[in-house]
Amino acid sequence: MMWSGCGVEVTLAIVALVALFIYLTSNLDYWKKRGFPQIPGKPLPLFGNTFQMLTGRKSFSDMFEKLYKDAGDLPFAGMFHGTQPCLLVKDPELIKRILIKDFHAFMNRGFEIDEDLDPLNAKALSSLKGQRWKNMRARLSPTFTSGRMKAMLPMMQACSDELLKCLEEDIRKNSGEALVEMKLFMIYPKLIKKLNLRLSVDEASVFFRNFVEEAVKRREEAIDKGEGNGFGDFLHHLVLLKKTGIKVNEIKEEDDEDKNEFIKGDKEVSEVSWANISVDDLAAQAMLFFGAGFETTAALLSSTLYELSKPGNGKEIQGRVREEVDRVMKEDGGKITYEGLKRMQLLDRVLNETLRIHPPAGALSRIAVENYTIPGTDLKIEKNTMIFISTYSMQHDEKFFSEPSKFDPDRFLHRNEWNHFSFLPFGDGPRLCIGERFAMLQVRQSLASLLSKFEFDLCVEKTPVPLKYAKVSFILASETGIWVKAKLRS
Numbered sequence: 001m002m003w004s005g006c007g008v009e010v011t012l013a014i015v016a017l018v019a020l021f022i023y024l025t026s027n028l029d030y031w032k033k034r035g036f037p038q039i040p041g042k043p044l045p046l047f048g049n050t051f052q053m054l055t056g057r058k059s060f061s062d063m064f065e066k067l068y069k070d071a072g073d074l075p076f077a078g079m080f081h082g083t084q085p086c087l088l089v090k091d092p093e094l095i096k097r098i099l100i101k102d103f104h105a106f107m108n109r110g111f112e113i114d115e116d117l118d119p120l121n122a123k124a125l126s127s128l129k130g131q132r133w134k135n136m137r138a139r140l141s142p143t144f145t146s147g148r149m150k151a152m153l154p155m156m157q158a159c160s161d162e163l164l165k166c167l168e169e170d171i172r173k174n175s176g177e178a179l180v181e182m183k184l185f186m187i188y189p190k191l192i193k194k195l196n197l198r199l200s201v202d203e204a205s206v207f208f209r210n211f212v213e214e215a216v217k218r219r220e221e222a223i224d225k226g227e228g229n230g231f232g233d234f235l236h237h238l239v240l241l242k243k244t245g246i247k248v249n250e251i252k253e254e255d256d257e258d259k260n261e262f263i264k265g266d267k268e269v270s271e272v273s274w275a276n277i278s279v280d281d282l283a284a285q286a287m288l289f290f291g292a293g294f295e296t297t298a299a300l301l302s303s304t305l306y307e308l309s310k311p312g313n314g315k316e317i318q319g320r321v322r323e324e325v326d327r328v329m330k331e332d333g334g335k336i337t338y339e340g341l342k343r344m345q346l347l348d349r350v351l352n353e354t355l356r357i358h359p360p361a362g363a364l365s366r367i368a369v370e371n372y373t374i375p376g377t378d379l380k381i382e383k384n385t386m387i388f389i390s391t392y393s394m395q396h397d398e399k400f401f402s403e404p405s406k407f408d409p410d411r412f413l414h415r416n417e418w419n420h421f422s423f424l425p426f427g428d429g430p431r432l433c434i435g436e437r438f439a440m441l442q443v444r445q446s447l448a449s450l451l452s453k454f455e456f457d458l459c460v461e462k463t464p465v466p467l468k469y470a471k472v473s474f475i476l477a478s479e480t481g482i483w484v485k486a487k488l489r490s
Contacts, residue, residue, distance in 0.1 A: 087388070109126065123284035126288060134430075148237055177486070220243065306467065307353075315457070357405075400422035458485075
């Protein structure tokens with residue numbers, strides 16, 4: 001009887017394993033059934049084509065680089081992210097359709113966050129979907145007009161002055177040279193210390209909500225008394241908009257750039273109400289801009305100093321940028337001004353070239369919100385299919401950029417000759433990163449301030465050339481850190 005019982009248990013176990021195997025492999029011919037080309041090589045049950053990333057052997061960007069190369073000359077190819085069928089898109093014209101022309105079919109980014117479990121992250125602009133996203137985008141966009149960016153510059157300068165002072169003191173204490181690891185806390189050291197970055201997710205959410213609730217209350221009281229002009233920060237602008245509403249005509253008059261075309265051309269914007277916006281909604285946006293904004297901005301600043309500090313070509317370009325900073329500052333009375341930063345064209349090319357080589361986010365994602373037939377084919381992308389665009393891979397593709405591993409800012413002198421959709425560090429279309437202008441202004445101002453006072457050399461003993469990226473980070477970050485030697489200009 002005992003052997004009989006064991007035999008039944010073994011049989012049931014085998015049946016269960018076979019059933020599980022059939023279940024896990026039953027959908028692996030998803031793309032073949034629908035006539036789509038597929039990434040060469042057989043996807044693994046449970047892990048799909050992303051085994052090395054899911055097991056921590058490759059970074060997010062490195063994984064997509066491999067898939068991109070495996071796809072060869074295909075304009076798009078089916079793949080599996082774990083068990084989920086996804087489409088990797090390589091063709092710039094199809095990318096243009098997904099991001100802009102046929103945006104209505106790919107409006108959402110596709111990553112689910114449970115609002116009951118994580119309300120702040122779920123309510124952040126980057127996580128919202130459909131009309132909720134559109135309404136929140138309309139509310140936030142006026143915060144990023146050129147006029148409001150210009151008003152925030154003095155606060156950025158105050159933070160930079162603090163950084164310059166700390167770095168100069170460190171240099172003088174260390175016989176004329178300081179070894180610096182480029183990290184997030186380097187940009188706003190006092191703020192990071194106050195916020196205590198070791199907070200848990202729950203503690204951080206509670207902190208941000210309480211902080212925003214108190215800040216909103218103080219700003220509303222100041223605005224009611226006519227004393228609110230002294231704040232001028234992101235949160236102040238949100239509170240002001242919440243109290244006064246969106247005035248599209250003011251946006252058009254105030255904004256001298258084309259980045260707010262989503263707002264300017266949308267008839268529904270003036271009808272978007274702030275009445276139902278809660279403290280949680282405002283806290284969610286503050287938390288998003290603090291987390292995502294600071295991390296990506298710090299990554300861009302670190303990567304730029306890495307490229308400018310490398311021996312040879314990097315140091316030569318650093319000297320050219322410094323000369324440009326000196327010339328423009330002299331023209332503006334020895335100060336860094338908003339208009340002056342816009343005239344620093346080499347600095348702008350340097351930052352764009354850094355974004356090309358080291359894009360903080362290596363891929364874009366969208367999800368089909370309806371069935372979509374790829375133009376010129378009879379292939380249908382089904383609703384809820386995830387779309388991936390490997391920006392890192394496209395920006396390192398010789399088909400789009402000659403000598404892609406070479407740091408050459410002057411390639412951006414011929415930007416009009418490229419296919420625009422081969423360079424997408426901030427995405428494009430209505431879901432273009434809303435903080436692009438703020439991020440670029442912040443890094444321009446920080447880098448100009450640093451180069452006006454210091455010279456930088458790469459510490460090659462602690463920083464590998466080329467960089468090796470961390471395998472467990474979504475943001476493109478160095479595995480060993482980026483270390484530079486700073487000294488006062490002679």
